[in-house]
Amino acid sequence: MLRCIFLLITCIYTARSIPCAHRDFGNNGTVCVCNATYCDSTPVSEVLDIGFYIRYSSSENGLRFDETHGVFRKECSPADADGFQLDLGTTFQPIHGFGGAFTDAASFNIRTLSPGAQENLLRTYFSKEGSNYNLGRVPIGGTDFSKRPYTYDDHEGDVLLKNFSLANEDLLYKIPLMKKAFEINPEVKFFAAAWTAPPWMRTNHNYTGYGFLKRKYYQVYANYLVEFLNKYGDHGLEMWAMSTGNEPYIGTQSLSNYGSMVWLPKNLGKWIANNLGPTISKSKHNKTVILAYDDSRSRLDPFLNDIFKNKLARNYTAGIAIHAYEDATFSASVLGEIRQKYPGKFLIMTEFSAGNPQKDTGIVASASWQLAEMYILNIIENLKNWVTGWVDWNLALDKYGGPNWRQNFVNAPIIVNSEADEFYKQPTYYAITHFSKFIPPGSVRVGFVHGKKPVEAVAFKTPKNEIIVVMYNKGIADQSVTIYDPRRGQVRLQLPPKSIHTILYK
Ligand SMILES: *[C@@H]1O[C@H](CO)[C@@H](O)[C@H](O)[C@H]1NC(C)=O
Ligand SMILES: *[C@@H]1O[C@H](CO)[C@@H](O)[C@H](O)[C@H]1NC(C)=O
Ligand SMILES: *[C@@H]1O[C@H](CO)[C@@H](O)[C@H](O)[C@H]1NC(C)=O
Ligand SMILES: *[C@@H]1O[C@H](CO)[C@@H](O)[C@H](O)[C@H]1NC(C)=O
Ligand SMILES: *[C@@H]1O[C@H](CO)[C@@H](O)[C@H](O)[C@H]1NC(C)=O
Numbered sequence: 001m002l003r004c005i006f007l008l009i010t011c012i013y014t015a016r017s018i019p020c021a022h023r024d025f026g027n028n029g030t031v032c033v034c035n036a037t038y039c040d041s042t043p044v045s046e047v048l049d050i051g052f053y054i055r056y057s058s059s060e061n062g063l064r065f066d067e068t069h070g071v072f073r074k075e076c077s078p079a080d081a082d083g084f085q086l087d088l089g090t091t092f093q094p095i096h097g098f099g100g101a102f103t104d105a106a107s108f109n110i111r112t113l114s115p116g117a118q119e120n121l122l123r124t125y126f127s128k129e130g131s132n133y134n135l136g137r138v139p140i141g142g143t144d145f146s147k148r149p150y151t152y153d154d155h156e157g158d159v160l161l162k163n164f165s166l167a168n169e170d171l172l173y174k175i176p177l178m179k180k181a182f183e184i185n186p187e188v189k190f191f192a193a194a195w196t197a198p199p200w201m202r203t204n205h206n207y208t209g210y211g212f213l214k215r216k217y218y219q220v221y222a223n224y225l226v227e228f229l230n231k232y233g234d235h236g237l238e239m240w241a242m243s244t245g246n247e248p249y250i251g252t253q254s255l256s257n258y259g260s261m262v263w264l265p266k267n268l269g270k271w272i273a274n275n276l277g278p279t280i281s282k283s284k285h286n287k288t289v290i291l292a293y294d295d296s297r298s299r300l301d302p303f304l305n306d307i308f309k310n311k312l313a314r315n316y317t318a319g320i321a322i323h324a325y326e327d328a329t330f331s332a333s334v335l336g337e338i339r340q341k342y343p344g345k346f347l348i349m350t351e352f353s354a355g356n357p358q359k360d361t362g363i364v365a366s367a368s369w370q371l372a373e374m375y376i377l378n379i380i381e382n383l384k385n386w387v388t389g390w391v392d393w394n395l396a397l398d399k400y401g402g403p404n405w406r407q408n409f410v411n412a413p414i415i416v417n418s419e420a421d422e423f424y425k426q427p428t429y430y431a432i433t434h435f436s437k438f439i440p441p442g443s444v445r446v447g448f449v450h451g452k453k454p455v456e457a458v459a460f461k462t463p464k465n466e467i468i469v470v471m472y473n474k475g476i477a478d479q480s481v482t483i484y485d486p487r488r489g490q491v492r493l494q495l496p497p498k499s500i501h502t503i504l505y506k
């Protein structure tokens with residue numbers, strides 16, 4: 001539908017959306033139910049003329065991408081003292097994008113659905129009418145979100161990797177879904193991380209726990225990782241990036257049982273410099289970039305400093321992967337400090353999840369807005385602190401938050417109910433989608449200064465020079481806010497309590 005406001009020549013192209021089929025689980029919130037034949041979706045409308053804006057809104061109260069339009073008012077300049085003001089002269093980081101992880105658990109769950117429901121689930125994440133995800137994290141072998149621990153070569157002492165082989169988890173579950181995601185969005189970039197080397201390469205001879213890579217296997221393990229790139233490459237799935245390994249620091253903590261391999265940063269630097277870096281760059285996957293760290297904030301600074309004392313390791317490293325699990329307790333200012341210290345290395349958030357199973361029932365699908373708020377505030381904080389991408393953990397879990405062989409169950413934005421051939425899009429799905437759907441890769445964060453209301457906001461300029469503003473009213477009362485763009489004038493918006501808004505205009 002072409003909708004025109006005031007004058008025939010100033011129009012907004014409004015695409016037809018399919019509304020959310022709400023279901024109430026009695027937990028102060030609803031999910032949107034999808035099945036093989038039905039799933040809510042929202043094609044993005046297009047502003048055809050300067051001076052108009054489109055707003056999409058979701059809220060605790062049940063709005064899901066509710067679309068409204070309006071105009072900038074020239075006569076209202078300059079900005080209100082407590083309004084938000086766009087400053088295109090101040091630019092920050094370019095954006096890599098948004099996405100989630102193709103864990104074994106996610107892939108098992110999705111594959112239990114009928115083909116139509118699988119298609120709808122992947123479309124709801126990877127299509128433009130859905131989340132428009134353009135990043136997919138791919139574990140190399142098993143994680144705790146697998147049904148069993150395994151690697152691609154569990155044959156003791158197979159230093160030539162003669163018995164290296166992908167698992168059924170890859171061949172029957174992850175790879176078909178990744179191919180489908182790639183078909184839906186050819187812009188998707190995959191990036192990989194191993195949780196552990198094969199146990200026989202580790203000092204504690206185990207998949208988990210306090211164990212390091214044995215020195216004599218530094219090169220064998222680098223070969224193992226490049227063999228993974230070869231095997232996925234054979235299926236037409238190239239990796240944009242590979243991390244140096246999931247959570248190398250957490251292995252030193254009690255959480256080591258979740259499956260990770262411990263690295264001392266000094267040794268990790270040596271391994272990147274002498275083994276991983278040269279092995280990747282001499283392989284046909286020489287375009288695959290290396291992401292260092294892949295762990296939470298609190299140890300980021302000392303860990304990286306020790307890795308990057310090795311100049312060659314620093315040179316081989318393109319970006320720094322961080323997890324968001326400690327964000328509530330450790331200041332984001334470390335991100336800006338790291339960026340200043342290591343200019344040229346981009347920051348990307350590669351893992352976050354929120355919400356545990358309920359104690360009495362073990363069920364995770366609470367549908368509550370609280371978790372959506374955690375996602376929203378975390379994404380905004382990271383984006384305001386130089387982070388170039390934000391990648392969720394499991395794309396989909398079952399209602400108990402699994403499967404997970406370590407019983408480390410958590411929530412996910414989509415919960416699969418295979419008996420009913422349905423899946424449930426929780427408020428967290430809409431939280432991340434308010435960013436991922438509208439902020440394409442290559443967008444640049446721009447200045448957006450503001451007053452003191454309980455409204456968090458962040459703004460971007462897209463490669464097509466559109467402006468995208470995301471605002472969240474975390475307060476429990478309505479807020480009236482203004483956005484002032486010196487080129488366009490001013491907009492006044494009413495923001496209901498606990499509501500998120502994406503505003504787009506030329
Ligand atoms: C529902 O909201 C009430 C009041 O805000 C709160 O006390 C309760 O814990 C919430 N229940 C759930 C399951 O979130
Ligand atoms: C799928 O969902 C739609 C909308 O909620 C519903 O009308 C339809 O009956 C569902 N189909 C099945 C097989 O449950
Ligand atoms: C490879 O696997 C086969 C079958 O399990 C086994 O017989 C053989 O010894 C293995 N080779 C190596 C080098 O580990
Ligand atoms: C590996 O570690 C787990 C605990 O993390 C333990 O239960 C298991 O026995 C260990 N396996 C070996 C072979 O040591
Ligand atoms: C990277 O690998 C490709 C083959 O995949 C090769 O053609 C190219 O020369 C390599 N580039 C460098 C810089 O080694």
Ligand SMILES: *[C@@H]1O[C@H](CO)[C@@H](O)[C@H](O)[C@H]1NC(C)=O
Nearest residue numbers: 289314315316317318319344
């Ligand atoms: C490493 O150094 C070379 C030569 O100075 C440079 O071309 C390359 O971009 C550097 N790599 C990274 C990841 O910084």
